[in-house]
Amino acid sequence: MPTQLIRENQTIVVEDLAVKNMVKNHNPPPSPPGRGARGVGSDANWGELVRQLEYKAEWYGRQLIKIDRYFPSSKRCSNCGHVVEKLPLNIREWDCPECAAHHDRDINASINILAAGGAVSVCGARF
Numbered sequence: 001m002p003t004q005l006i007r008e009n010q011t012i013v014v015e016d017l018a019v020k021n022m023v024k025n026h027n028p029p030p031s032p033p034g035r036g037a038r039g040v041g042s043d044a045n046w047g048e049l050v051r052q053l054e055y056k057a058e059w060y061g062r063q064l065i066k067i068d069r070y071f072p073s074s075k076r077c078s079n080c081g082h083v084v085e086k087l088p089l090n091i092r093e094w095d096c097p098e099c100a101a102h103h104d105r106d107i108n109a110s111i112n113i114l115a116a117g118g119a120v121s122v123c124g125a126r127f
């Protein structure tokens with residue numbers, strides 16, 4: 001799958017998850033049931049996927065952007081930018097208190113990650 005991802009996309013944006021921190025967590029969150037941007041299995045597998053993507057991106061001359069793991073991708077409203085204080089992992093859909101936009105948790109996070117990746121890309125081009 002990584003090769004296909006790299007071939008079909010000029011720029012790939014991934015969330016640099018804190019794999020080690022998650023393992024240390026005494027109360028690890030359950031894996032999301034959906035097949036959204038994060039539906040790739042365990043956190044360890046995610047780290048491995050990112051590693052492969054990095055390697056292949058270099059091979060194919062593509063751009064791989066890693067978003068800071070503290071970026072509030074899930075809690076940020078992709079419509080107005082409002083960041084909610086808490087969004088428990090069992091909440092799969094939510095409404096933004098600011099603009100009343102209805103969000104699917106994973107889709108909203110994906111949009112935010114992509115937007116952040118675009119910002120990083122634009123910034124990088126300046127230097």
Ligand SMILES: [Zn+2]
Binds near residue numbers: 077082098099
């Ligand atoms: Zn909003």
